[in-house]
Amino acid sequence: MANAFLTASAIADQAMATLYESTFLGELVHTDYGAELATKKLGNTINIRKPATFTAQAFNRANGIQLQDAVEDSIPVVLDTIPDVSFAVTDEDMTLKMDAFDERLLTPACEAIVQYVDLAILALRSGVTQVAGTHPNADTLKQTWDTPEVLIEAKRQLDVNKVPLRDRYAVVGPTMASRWLNTDLLKHADKSGTTEALREGSIGKSLFGFDTFQTGNVGQPAGAPAIGAPTTEIGLAFHKSALALASAPLELPPAGSGVDAAVRNFKGLSLRVTHGYDQKYKQQVVSVDFLFGVKLLDAKRAVLLKGANRVA
Structure with a gap:
């Protein structure tokens, strides 16, 4: 039954x-x-x-506060x-x-x-044009794709665009994650009080301002990439409001x-x-x-x- x-x-x-x-x-x-x-x-x-946006105004005691209408755009999906x-x-x-x-x-x-x-x-990565990890000085600055310090350059670009500091995330693939986890910065995470996030499967919490995760869904480059094709995984650092x-x-x-x-x-x-x-x-x-x-x-x-x- x-x-x-x-x-x-x-x-x-x-x-x-x-x-x-x-x-x-x-x-x-x-x-x-x-x-x-x-x-x-x-x-x-x-x-x-x-999300709504506002503009801060200098307070003038003679005129009082200036009320603003919330600028809250709608986007069709x-x-x-x-x-x-x-x-x-x-x-x-x-x-x-x-x-x-x-x-x-x-x-x-x-x-x-x-x-x-x-x-x-x-798949929305195809519409993103900003890149970290390929800058001419990436090697000198030790901010290549295979080091977590690449997030420093990603942070710089978001900061320049005045993106809020909260709700920033990074998602990378297993190859990139394995390279990052083999760096001193993350191998010694237990000394910085961040082991809980690592045990839960994330790569790091608030890593250069990004909560960072790995997923196999990022995809792998072709075994023999064509000219112009990626040679590495393509991770993504983003603010929640980007997607x-x-x-x-x-x-x-x-x-x-x-x-x-x-x-x-x-x-x-x-x-x-x-x-x-x-x-x-x-x-x-x-x-x-x-x-x-x-x-x-x-x-x-x-x-x-x-x-x-x-x-x-």
Whole structure:
């Protein structure tokens, strides 16, 4: 007999918790899209709000304060992608308790969606033009791509552009991370009181002003790069407001369709779970999907971390 508690609603509750806990890059980018949280379809546009900006004014006691209207621009983001993970569930699986069902089936499904979203966010690197690690004096300054000091140059570029000091992040690949971790700066991190972040899997917390992480989704250069192609991984140092992730819940199937479904929203993330029966193959089918779009909001708030491209 199927577990009566393993419904689309129960699965959606657990899926949202798993998705949120597994989300990596989605937690590092801008996700505020205001009151537009309503069901959407593929191709719909949602307006996300950029953080408000103000200008400081010199106080004049004779005139008093000067009230300012918040300059809060909206940028349209097209919800153009639906990553989907669908899997068959046997009657035996449906008798599992939620913990076992989550571990065997639901967590891997949600992790696949998270990886898909992370890759989409990293694809926004193509619109970033600022680079650290290839400066003519990079070797002299010891700020090449394979040392954490490359973040000093990334910091300089963001500082010149008056990017806020808070909410700065750096994401690099496994090769770059291994080079950085082999430097004295990070090998002796235990002497500087930063071991907690290292144990949790990040490379370093507040490393030259950036909370720094590694992910295999950064990608590797080709074994034999073509002329003009990258010869190293391409990491990214950025402010949270440089990139945006917009998500909205998909519509539920129509009533009477025989499909049990539920949507969940939490902190800018939305997902839908559908659960039905495939009579042809006599099995139950669970689908987890996630409607989203990504956008580069401000290229001046991001810096590529890389070595030189191949020239000959």
